[in-house]
Amino acid sequence: MKIKTFEGNVTFPKGFLAAGLNCGLRIKKPDLALIYSVKKCIAVGAFTRNKFQAAPIIVSKENIKNPIQAIIVNSSNANAGTGEKGIEDAKKMCSITSSFLNINEKNVLVFSTGVIGKFLDMKKIEKGIKTLIPLLSNRYNQTVSSAILTTDKMIKECAVEFNIKNKKVRIGSIAKGSGMIEPNMATMLCFITSDVNIKKSVLKKLFLNAIENSFNLITIDGDMSTNDAVVMLANGMAENNIIDKTNSKEAKIFYENLLFVMKRIAYLIVKDGEGVTKVIEIIVKNCSTKEKARIIGKRIANSMLVKTAIYGEDANWGRVLAALGSTLQNFDRKKVVIKFGNYIMFKNEKPVKFDEIALKNYLKNNEIKITVDLNEGKESISILTGDLTEEYIRINAKYRS
């Protein structure tokens, strides 16, 4: 299916407005964002399973049971590890937002990202939200995209348009990624809006399925954040005939577009991973089960030794072999084939002679493919990760200062 993409973000679909600004949590960069729909939306979400879920996650998991009309997000402070006061503050962010927008506080979602273990400066946030309201606009603006970032270097946006029968339907998105990314059911911060008209149960199913095949296939450093969430709002303003079955042709069109958006954002998150200079795709092929392929892929993707080798443009496939073996999964060593790009490195339980110069050139690319073929079944998986560099250390050694 051909996907039609556009420059745009959460304001791309009909009826969505947004704004971002600096409210003083950070020195200069925008740190507060508001997304608003003129009509109430059905909303679905996936949240971090970390046992120390941040306060806003706890509040939003409750509120998302209701129709949603606004999302308020701050960066710089995660409001995590902040106990009951943290929960009060998160609720207050909802009630301040709702009072200025003249809606019910239960129809607001709240998110925070940044340093763990500090209380929010609520005065700055309250003043910030008040200032945000008149800035709300449906025009494309990047301030909202940048206001949710932490150590990210690039904004992450995606917008697509497609037809459901004769109606134009749109999906827009913004996200923040960088470090501490190993999604587990839930993911990093990503907000998706759409004007699609869809039944909530159908949206939920397609949304979770798309997450499984996008965000749950990336990893930066194996660390799972306290604040990760992917949330999607749909306000129905495209006025298409309601999508009420997951197996309809219309549901399929919608799903393919949603999956495209999520995959694109997932890719951008890896590409902009802390210190990443190369995107690495780990493909585990012909495995007996999907779950086994996933375990193996994740293990290789999280191996610091594999990641540093790729950074060094060193064809050290032995580390892939060691990571594969360390999963303790069963497989036939004699059937395993390991490839870097199209170059076979290991086959028939023996190293394979390869063209060192051609391979060296291949490893200079910014996108590196490592394939592990188990030749035992039909399941495959592709995991995206980044290399591990001195820059990752520099970013994370002094994060608080």
Place this chain on the structure above:
Amino acid sequence: MKIKTFEGNVTFPKGFLAAGLNCGLRIKKPDLALIYSVKKCIAVGAFTRNKFQAAPIIVSKENIKNPIQAIIVNSSNANAGTGEKGIEDAKKMCSITSSFLNINEKNVLVFSTGVIGKFLDMKKIEKGIKTLIPLLSNRYNQTVSSAILTTDKMIKECAVEFNIKNKKVRIGSIAKGSGMIEPNMATMLCFITSDVNIKKSVLKKLFLNAIENSFNLITIDGDMSTNDAVVMLANGMAENNIIDKTNSKEAKIFYENLLFVMKRIAYLIVKDGEGVTKVIEIIVKNCSTKEKARIIGKRIANSMLVKTAIYGEDANWGRVLAALGSTLQNFDRKKVVIKFGNYIMFKNEKPVKFDEIALKNYLKNNEIKITVDLNEGKESISILTGDLTEEYIRINAKYRS
């Protein structure tokens, strides 16, 4: 119990000789080591569970069922991922060694460490072994200790002496560590010799128990090698009354000394971990089960974000909290206490105010303690790891070149 330590290594106990030299696998540094006992030894070992066990591991696991009289070890090439030819080569290393020593090849153990996926240069090794034989000596020499190293910066040795009734008994050891260390039942390369007179089944039990409480409590980067092994030889030449019960007073004395040796070597391995500037001790206290404490401790110890924060001397305890939560273990958030050294950072589900300057000074130390107290039970564990630095990246980005 007071432990008496000495300068010494595997030649410290009676009847053990050793030698090391450069046989040309590396440019200059010693790369081949031989340990020999004038009397046959009972031998016990623990080996990596990696599914891609290297060829020498496969051969040694078989031979160790017999009495052992010699161990031949090369560095620079791991002889892993080398299929049947690799196994032939490993066996050949045993047979060459045995023929020169005039013993049976089944009484020889063989180990290799270094790059994965290259065939051994058997000509160099054969010549090397031949040259090693006349160099065998019971005098303390560090060449044998350095010949088994790869990226290690320091040799790792330990020697102790104690009395079993009126007999002096000795234990000596050498090891190689550095990166790719997350022991799982087995560990990195470590050779332990002793002149103790002990029943094999008793030695095995005490040996595995000591490993569980030393090597299995350290981690550098969570990667499990294809070649890891800890092996112990005992030749009985101390002539003490045989230790034939695990619960005897003599067994306890022996165990405490063996545990000391293993803990010392484990500490040295972490201290000399690739790029490590600080040794970090993760203490998980008052947990309901030992296994849960171990899972939590390992998770925190392997968190790249925790490791980089300690490197940056940054009291970012929020990352400890996030790592704890990401284990998905059950615990009461309200009971959790997190400490850096003696400074409480988190209690009653709230950040605790601390003296920033005093803490900054504490974090300048080379040994940092992080305590997570769950206040729910009686089990505790202490895991050693190192910080994560640019140096680790530099070492591992260009390992093969």
